Amino acid sequence: MRQINQPAYHHGNLRRVIIDAALQAIIESGPAGWSLRELARRAGVSHAAPAYHFGDKQGLLTAVAAEGFAMFADTLERAAADVWEVGVAYVRFAIDHRPYSEVMFRPELYRADDPSITSARERAANVLVTSAGTLSPSPEHDRLTTIAAWSLAHGFAGLWLSGALPESADGDPEALARSMIRLVFGAMR
Template identity: 75%
Template sequence: MGRIAQRTYHHGDLRRTIIDAALAATGEVGPTGWSLRELARRAGVSHAAPAHHFGDKTGLLTAVAAEGFALFADTLEAAAGEPAEVGLAYIRFAIDHRSHFEVMFRPELYRTDDEGMRPARERAAAALAASAGALSPDPERVRATTIAAWSFAHGFAELWLSGSLPESADGDPESLARSVIGVLFDRDGEADR
C-alpha cells in the first residue's frame, strides 16, 4: 500500500502525465505513430498505467480530443462577436495546440459518442455557428456560411501546419490569415467583383 501511495505521489497526477505524454508523442510522430507501451516508457510509468486509466489507446485519444474540444470551445467563445476574430482564434488554436488539433478532427481515432466530449464539441460548434450567422443575414444560408467559414479556417490551419504555404517557414500566420480573410469577406463587396 505504501508503494502505491509513493508511485501516485511521485507522478503527481498520473492521468495528466499520460495525457501530456500522448500530446508530446503526437507532436513528434502523429497520433497513430505510438503505442501505449511506448507511451508508458516515455512517461516513466508502468506499462499497465495507461490501460488502467484509459482502457486502450482509443480511450486515451478520446481524453485528448475531449480536452482539446474544451480548450477549443473556450478559445472560440473568447473571440465571439466578430467572425474574423473567431476565424483567427481557430487558426491560433490549431497552431498553439497542434497535437490536440491533430486528434480532434480525426474521429476515427476516438469515441465520438463519449459523454465527456459532447458538451465541448457542442460549445465549439455553437460558437462557430454564431459567428457565421453574423456573416449571413439569410437564415437559410447560415449552415452553408458556417461550413464555408469553417472550411476556410480549418484549411488555412492545415496548410500552415503542413508547411504547404511558403510563409509557414518563417511568416506570421495571423497576418497572412487576416489578409486572406480581408479578401474573402470584404465588407464593401470589392472581393465579389
Template identity: 65%
Template sequence: MGSSGYHHGNLRRALLDAALHAITEHGPTAWSLRELARRANVSHAAPAHHFGDKTGVLTAVAAEGYAMFADTLERQSHDFRQVGVAYVRFALENPAHFTVMFRPDLYRVNDPAVVAGRDRARAVLSEGARTLTPDTASGESDRAIALTAWSCAHGFAHLWLSGAFPESIGNDPEQAAHAVFGAMFGAANLGG
C-alpha cells in the same frame, strides 16, 4: 527518465502529456500504450488502467482538445474574423490536440466530454458565421456561409501546420489569417 518523467503527481495528466508528445513526434497512431508508460516513467499497465486502450487515450485527447478549443473560441467577440483567427491560433499552439480532434475515426465520438466540448465550439463558430450573413439570409444560406467560414479557418490552419503555404505569405499566421478572412468575407464585415 529526464525532466518529463512522472513524479508522483497526476498520473493521468502525465500520461496525456506523454500521448501529446508522441502524437507531435510520430502522428496520432504511431505509438503504443507501452511507449506512453515509458515516456511517463510508469508501469506499462498504467495507461490501460487510466484509459482502457489506445482509443481511450485518443478520446481523452479529443475531449481535452475540444474543451480547450471551446474556451479559446468563447473568449472572442462574435465577429468571425476574431473567431477564425482564434481557431488558427489554437491549431498552431495545440497541433496534437487539433490533429486528433478532427480525426473522429480515432476516438469515441459519442463520449460525453467530447460531445460537450465539440458542441460548445460549434455554437461559437455558428454564431461567428452569422456575422457574415445579411439579416435577410435564409437558413440554407446561413448554413452554407457557416460551412464556408469553418472550411476557410480549418483549411488555413491545416495548410499552415503542414507547411504548404509559400514563403511569400510571410511568417505571421494571425496576420495572414486576417488577410485571408478579409478577402474571403469582405473587409466591411471584419472591422478592427
C-alpha cells in the same frame, strides 16, 4: 524497461503525465504512430498505467480530444465578440495546439459520443455557427456560410502547419488569416 535518462514516475497526477506523454508522441509521430506500452515507457510508468486510467489507446485519445475541444471552445468563446477574430482564433488554436487538433478532427481515433467531447464540441460549434451566421447573406445560406468559414479556417491552418504556404517559414499566421478572412467574407457583410 525504463530508459536510462528518463526519471521514474513517483507521485502526482499520473493521468496528466500520461496525457502529456501522448501529446508529445503525437507531435513526434502522429496520433497513430505509437502504442500504450511505448507511451508508458516514455512516461516512466508501468506498462499497465495507461490502460488502468484510459482502458485502451482509443480511451486515451478520447481524453486528449475532450481536453482539446474544451480548450478550443474556450478559445473561440473569448473571440466570439468579433466575427473576424473567431476565424483567427481557430487558426491560432490549431497552430498553438497542434497535437490536440490532429486528434480532434479525426473522430475515428476516439469515442466521438463521449459526453465530455460532445459537450465541448457543441460549445465550439455554437460559436462557429453563430459567427458564420452574421456573415451569411441570408438565413437560407447560414449552413453553407458556416461550412465555408470552417473550411477556410481549417484549410488555412492545415496548409500553414504542413509548410505548404511560402509564408509558413517566417510569416505571421494570424495577420495572414485575418487578411484572408476579411478578403473572402468582407464582401458578404
